[in-house]
Each structure stands twice: as C-alpha cells, then as structure tokens.
Amino acid sequence: MRPDLPAIHEIWVYLSGSPLLALILTLAAYQIGVVIYERTQLNPLANPVLIAVTLITLALAALDMPYATYFEGAQFVHFLLGTATVSLAVPIYKGLPSLRGRLLPLSAALLGGGATSIVSAVLLARLLGADETIVGGMYAKSLTAPIAMGVAERVGASPTLTAVFTVTTGILGAALGRFVLDAVRCREWWQRGFAIGVAAHGIGTSRALSVHPEAGAYAGLAMGLHGVIGAIVIPWAISALR
Amino acid sequence: MIDGLVRILVFQGIGEIVAKFIVPLVPGPVIGLVLLLAYLAWRGSVPEGVELVSAGFMRYLGVLFVPAAVGVVLFWPHLQQQALAIAIALVGSVVATVAVAALAAKLLSRSGSDAP
Numbered sequence: 001m002r003p004d005l006p007a008i009h010e011i012w013v014y015l016s017g018s019p020l021l022a023l024i025l026t027l028a029a030y031q032i033g034v035v036i037y038e039r040t041q042l043n044p045l046a047n048p049v050l051i052a053v054t055l056i057t058l059a060l061a062a063l064d065m066p067y068a069t070y071f072e073g074a075q076f077v078h079f080l081l082g083t084a085t086v087s088l089a090v091p092i093y094k095g096l097p098s099l100r101g102r103l104l105p106l107s108a109a110l111l112g113g114g115a116t117s118i119v120s121a122v123l124l125a126r127l128l129g130a131d132e133t134i135v136g137g138m139y140a141k142s143l144t145a146p147i148a149m150g151v152a153e154r155v156g157a158s159p160t161l162t163a164v165f166t167v168t169t170g171i172l173g174a175a176l177g178r179f180v181l182d183a184v185r186c187r188e189w190w191q192r193g194f195a196i197g198v199a200a201h202g203i204g205t206s207r208a209l210s211v212h213p214e215a216g217a218y219a220g221l222a223m224g225l226h227g228v229i230g231a232i233v234i235p236w237a238i239s240a241l242r
Numbered sequence: 243m244i245d246g247l248v249r250i251l252v253f254q255g256i257g258e259i260v261a262k263f264i265v266p267l268v269p270g271p272v273i274g275l276v277l278l279l280a281y282l283a284w285r286g287s288v289p290e291g292v293e294l295v296s297a298g299f300m301r302y303l304g305v306l307f308v309p310a311a312v313g314v315v316l317f318w319p320h321l322q323q324q325a326l327a328i329a330i331a332l333v334g335s336v337v338a339t340v341a342v343a344a345l346a347a348k349l350l351s352r353s354g355s356d357a358p
C-alpha cells in the first residue's frame with residue numbers, strides 16, 4: 001500500500017493548470033512534424049506547422065481542453081514571434097548584396113507580386129461570397145507568418161486566420177510554384193527563387209533552397225523584403241481604402 | 243548568445259515604443275527589424291551573438307506560429323461553410339502572384355538572359 005501517492009486525476013489537474021502541458025504539446029507536435037517532413041524528403045505537403053496544428057487540435061479534442069487554456073500556456077512560444085521578426089534583419093542584411101545590378105527587375109517583381117497577392121485574393125474571396133472575417137485573413141497572407149500576424153492585428157483582422165491562410169499559401173506556392181514558373185517560361189534561378197519568395201515566404205524559401213542554392217538565396221531575400229514593405233504599405237493601403 | 247538576444251530585444255523594445263507613439267499602423271517588431279537592419283548596415287557586419295540568435299529563430303520559425311494557428315478550431319464551422327471560396331482564392335492568388343512576380347523579373351532584366 002502506498003497511501004501517499006496522489007490519485008492520477010490529481011496529477012492531471014495539477015499538470016493542466018500549468019503552462020507546461022501546453023508547451024510540451026506544442027514542441028512535441030512540432031518535433032513530430034519536423035521528423036515526418038525530413039522523412040518525406042522535405043515534401044511541402046508534409047509541412048511541420050500543418051502537422052503540428054493537426055496533432056494539437058486532435059489532442060485538445062481528446063483531452064477536452066479549451067483553446068483558451070491551451071493558449072495560456074503556449075503564449076510563451078507565441079511571444080517570441082516579435083523577437084523572431086526583429087532577427088529577420090540578419091538574413092535581409094546578408095542578402096542585400098544580391099540586389100546589386102538587379103534592383104529594377106527585383107523591385108518590379110516585389111511590388112507587382114505583392115499587389116497581385118492581396119488584390120487577387122481579396123477579389124476572388126469576395127466574388128465567391130466569403131464574409132469579411134475571411135477576407136480580412138487574406139490581406140497579409142503572402143508575408144512571412146510572424147509579420148503577417150502583426151499586420152493582421154494592426155488592421156483589425158484575425159491573426160489566427162491570417163496564420164492559417166499564410167501557411168496554406170506557403171504550402172501551395174511551394175507545391176505549385178514550379179509549374180507556374182515553367183508555364184511562364186521563367187528559367188533563371190534567381191528569378192524563379194525570387195518569385196517563389198514573394199508569393200510563398202518561408203515555406204517557399206525552404207523549397208527553393210532544396211532545389212538550388214541561388215534560388216534559395218533570392219527566395220529568402222524576397223521573403224524578407226516583402227515582409228518589411230508589406231508591413232509598411234498594407235496597413236496604410238487598407239486604412240485608406242476604408 | 244545572451245548579448246545577441248539583449249541587442250535584439252532592445253531593438254524590439256524601441257520598435258514597440260516607436261509603433262505605440264509615432265507610427266501606430268506598423269507593427270512594432272517590424273520597426274525593430276528596420277532599426278536593426280540600419281544598425282547592421284552602419285556597423286558593416288553582424289555581431290556574433292546576433293548571428294547565433296537569428297540563425298536559431300530562422301531554423302525554428304515555424305513552431306512560433308503554431309499556438310496562434312491552433313486557434314483555427316474556433317473558426318472551424320466558419321471555414322467549412324466557405325471552404326470552396328477560400329480554396330479558390332488561395333490557389334488562384336498564389337498562382338497569379340508567382341506568375342506576375344516571375345514575369346516582372348524576367349521582362350525587366352536586360353536582354354532577358356544573364357549569360358556573360
């Protein structure tokens with residue numbers, strides 16, 4: 001007999017009241033996602049964020065844990081988004097020399113692509129009858145997720161929907177980009193990489209990196225520049241149009 | 243590494259303050275990013291600690307937006323109802339964006355080929 005041992009439900013009550021459970025759940029689910037992603041030779045459809053979100057959603061349903069309780073613990077991970085955004089300055093700084101001699105085509109690709117991503121998504125969604133909550137989630141979806149969510153907060157859109165649409169856009173861009181680039185007969189690696197980075201941010205960049213180092217470098221630069229310029233222009237444009 | 247984290251957090255703090263009091267439309271961390279970029283350009287190199295912290299964040303960027311993305315459970319009925327519109331908008335938009343960006347880069351490159 002071990003009368004001093006607490007009953008299992010007491011352990012459970014204790015654990016679910018601390019941030020630890022949500023943190024373990026978040027990191028473990030993401031780690032499983034990374035392992036699967038690596039096992040599938042970095043297939044964009046096996047995206048670690050997508051896998052982690054699916055696993056955590058299932059776990060929350062199984063544990064009967066409300067999202068608010070989960071987020072209370074997971075907010076410690078969430079808080080680092082801002083810090084990660086600031087540290088994006090380093091890859092942008094390192095990529096700047098690649099702009100030399102190509103400033104005109106790259107600026108045109110960035111501004112043209114950026115405008116196309118927001119206008120086409122908003123118009124298509126409205127045309128097909130999506131409500132304004134959904135349309136709001138489309139505004140920043142081609143920016144890198146940490147910046148996109150910051151922009152969403154500023155323009156009164158849902159950061160959650162923005163995160164989901166952003167990740168989906170990244171996966172779609174990484175999976176379909178090659179076919180679109182071939183269709184428009186774009187053959188230079190730097191142009192291909194940059195176009196993917198403008199449209200599909202970080203997920204597109206890891207895809208480009210796995211195909212060709214030059215494409216990867218330009219994709220990363222496009223993701224960084226689109227993030228910064230989008231964060232400055234999109235809120236102004238949206239508040240001006242309202 | 244701590245020195246790098248301190249520098250990045252200080253830039254984030256300055257960015258948040260500038261956003262709060264001067265340019266409320268731009269997210270604070272993005273202003274911090276721009277200020278850090280200016281600092282790196284002025285310095286002409288990336289301090290070792292900043293480099294380390296940044297590399298860590300870039301490697302595991304994905305995990306940071308998992309907590310917010312899990313909030314999709316709250317929107318589930320909403321998303322299911324409008325799934326078709328969302329799917330068409332996202333696919334159409336990403337295809338158009340890649341095409342426009344690639345064409346713009348291609349057409350504005352001198353002579354269309356980079357062969358030396």
